[in-house]
Amino acid sequence: MNVDIGNALASVASPGVSKDSLERLDEHVADAHERIEGGMANAEHGYEALNLPRRTDPDEIRSAVEPVADADALLTVGIGGSALGAATITDALADESDTEAIYLDNVDPEWITGHLERLDLENTAINVVSRSGTTAETLANFLVVREAFESAGVDWTERTIVTTGEAGPLRELSDRHDLPSLKVPDGVPGRFSALSAVGLVAAEVCGHDLEALLEGAAAEAETLSGSLFDCPAYAYGATTYALDQRGAGVNAMVPYAESLETYAEWFAQLWAESLGKDDLGQTPARALGVTDQHSQLQLYRAGPRDKLVTFVSPGDLEDREIPETDVEDLSYLGGTGLGELLEAEFEATEASLAAAGRPNVRIELEGVDEYELGGLLYGMEAATVLAGELYGVNTFEQPAVEWAKKATRGLLGGGDFEEADAVAEKTALRIER
Ligand SMILES: O=P(O)(O)OC[C@H]1O[C@H](O)[C@H](O)[C@@H](O)[C@@H]1O
Numbered sequence: 001m002n003v004d005i006g007n008a009l010a011s012v013a014s015p016g017v018s019k020d021s022l023e024r025l026d027e028h029v030a031d032a033h034e035r036i037e038g039g040m041a042n043a044e045h046g047y048e049a050l051n052l053p054r055r056t057d058p059d060e061i062r063s064a065v066e067p068v069a070d071a072d073a074l075l076t077v078g079i080g081g082s083a084l085g086a087a088t089i090t091d092a093l094a095d096e097s098d099t100e101a102i103y104l105d106n107v108d109p110e111w112i113t114g115h116l117e118r119l120d121l122e123n124t125a126i127n128v129v130s131r132s133g134t135t136a137e138t139l140a141n142f143l144v145v146r147e148a149f150e151s152a153g154v155d156w157t158e159r160t161i162v163t164t165g166e167a168g169p170l171r172e173l174s175d176r177h178d179l180p181s182l183k184v185p186d187g188v189p190g191r192f193s194a195l196s197a198v199g200l201v202a203a204e205v206c207g208h209d210l211e212a213l214l215e216g217a218a219a220e221a222e223t224l225s226g227s228l229f230d231c232p233a234y235a236y237g238a239t240t241y242a243l244d245q246r247g248a249g250v251n252a253m254v255p256y257a258e259s260l261e262t263y264a265e266w267f268a269q270l271w272a273e274s275l276g277k278d279d280l281g282q283t284p285a286r287a288l289g290v291t292d293q294h295s296q297l298q299l300y301r302a303g304p305r306d307k308l309v310t311f312v313s314p315g316d317l318e319d320r321e322i323p324e325t326d327v328e329d330l331s332y333l334g335g336t337g338l339g340e341l342l343e344a345e346f347e348a349t350e351a352s353l354a355a356a357g358r359p360n361v362r363i364e365l366e367g368v369d370e371y372e373l374g375g376l377l378y379g380m381e382a383a384t385v386l387a388g389e390l391y392g393v394n395t396f397e398q399p400a401v402e403w404a405k406k407a408t409r410g411l412l413g414g415g416d417f418e419e420a421d422a423v424a425e426k427t428a429l430r431i432e433r
Pocket of ligand 1: 079080081082129130131132133134135138190191273398401402405
């Protein structure tokens with residue numbers, strides 16, 4: 001990926017960052033890079049994720065999924081980092097696949113029932129993913145899915161792959177039923193695990209090229225260096241950090257490709273959980289080009305000056321011609337392509353923000369394929385790690401999320417957790433109809 005930070009400069013935007021400030025920040029980038037390189041070399045928790053392009057073994061994944069390789073549908077049961085990386089990949093590359101990829105990452109009972117009633121379970125495979133093996137939503141959904149398979153007379157043990165940590169309830173269950181299983185690599189937090197089995201099992205079942213995904217990521221890894229001016233990922237991490245320091249507390253991720261909508265969800269988790277701590281962090285927002293030009297753009301161009309917009313330009317998409325028309329006012333559209341229109345809208349929107357002095361950054365891809373996607377995922381992970389170093393936070397923990405997990409467990413009688421008491425102590429001021 002390439003990154004263009006021109007529209008984030010103080011000469012264009014406010015808040016903006018001057019070239020001089022970026023040069024001063026570059027000294028901190030050099031220190032941060034040294035820390036990151038050391039962490040990678042010593043396989044330290046979190047930093048190890050940046051080694052995945054070299055460590056992940058596609059053959060191991062291929063052999064684990066062999067028993068279900070012919071599935072018409074793959075039900076991935078997982079949440080957060082155990083679903084969004086895989087979903088980003090299979091949604092982005094969906095056109096190349098005959099297998100329907102479904103992600104059960106919510107416990108909405110009607111929605112789950114709808115999927116289970118609709119699918120031909122005999123030709124459906126289950127991909128259960130949980131790093132900890134204890135996440136209530138994932139385990140509950142798995143129990144429900146399992147029972148649906150049993151009721152339909154389908155042997156779920158023949159149709160299930162498990163990806164989890166070394167130990168825990170899901171590992172035990174997988175051992176007990178002798179299920180094909182893969183391990184979430186040590187030192188790799190869920191939201192950084194897209195390029196491991198966590199993200200790649202679904203990609204393999206859907207027929208995507210794992211080697212190309214990893215090669216794209218490895219090429220991005222090659223760019224990591226001690227200067228933001230030599231490394232697109234660091235340029236992004238450092239610029240967003242500098243803009244946040246100057247008041248851009250919101251980062252709206254706006255891919256200009258329908259296929260990358262899920263990528264914005266993945267990025268939101270990565271950015272929010274990694275950097276949102278110690279009263280610091282930048283709030284990720286999600287939007288889609290061109291659709292949200294007609295809903296959110298007004299706010300981004302004329303609302304409070306607290307936002308950075310990050311565009312993802314997908315490069316050339318396979319175009320579709322817009323037919324000629326004899327309606328005079330529409331004649332400018334005839335003979336062009338939808339892709340051309342998309343590109344023009346993107347450039348116009350980018351220019352409109354710059355003209356209003358609103359900071360924006362452009363991430364450029366050369367198409368949406370495995371190689372480019374691998375580079376994008378890796379690049380944004382590296383950007384996040386770099387930003388975490390600059391903020392001085394612990395990028396790889398998420399203690400604030402654990403609090404609500406304990407409260408939920410306490411409420412359901414799954415143990416004695418003082419966090420659950422806070423639910424009963426809620427302050428109420430209800431206005432009734
Ligand atoms: O993979 P799991 O252990 O099931 O965790 C799934 C998700 O749940 C948590 O609440 C964390 O905040 C996420 O970072 C994690 O990705």
